[in-house]
Amino acid sequence: MDAKLVEAISIQIREEYDSAFLYLAMLGWCTRKGYSGASHWLKIQVEEEFSHALKFYNYLSKNGEIAVILPHKQQPTEFDGFLQIFQATFKHEQFITSKINQLCKLADELNDKKTRQFLVWFEDEQVEEEENAQANLDLFKKFDNDFSKVDAEMAKRVLVSSEDKKK
Numbered sequence: 001m002d003a004k005l006v007e008a009i010s011i012q013i014r015e016e017y018d019s020a021f022l023y024l025a026m027l028g029w030c031t032r033k034g035y036s037g038a039s040h041w042l043k044i045q046v047e048e049e050f051s052h053a054l055k056f057y058n059y060l061s062k063n064g065e066i067a068v069i070l071p072h073k074q075q076p077t078e079f080d081g082f083l084q085i086f087q088a089t090f091k092h093e094q095f096i097t098s099k100i101n102q103l104c105k106l107a108d109e110l111n112d113k114k115t116r117q118f119l120v121w122f123e124d125e126q127v128e129e130e131e132n133a134q135a136n137l138d139l140f141k142k143f144d145n146d147f148s149k150v151d152a153e154m155a156k157r158v159l160v161s162s163e164d165k166k167k
């Protein structure tokens, strides 16, 4: 594989772990504030982000490349509020989508069809991630910022493994 792509995927592995730790920090905040449904939702999200990081790592391994493990960012422990957390998750997923799009562009430029094909899963995943984040924001509107009702809805989230999703 082209070294530029190995580097870019290594950076993406860090982004996925950073996402996991960001959501873990949000989970801690929600748990402290008594939002058990949101904590549940975020816990599933943390697991998803770890699985994304490993999916990239495994892809490099399968192609005889070893990811460079980069230091992760310090995440905040305080957040402005319950609604603000879910506004931030939406913005964060838009940022991750832009990173995935950059990876796709690089694979295209390098004419690496195999990697480009691998990235389709992540393109689809980001559509879903943004939809999920938007659906959370919609709950705040639906329940007119009644946080306990929003929290109760978030409790209903079910973990779908990335293998099941692929089919």
Ligand SMILES: [Fe+2]
Binding pocket: 016, 019, 048, 049, 052, 096
């Ligand atoms: Fe992710």
Ligand SMILES: [Fe+2]
Binding pocket: 019, 049, 093, 096, 129
């Ligand atoms: Fe994500």
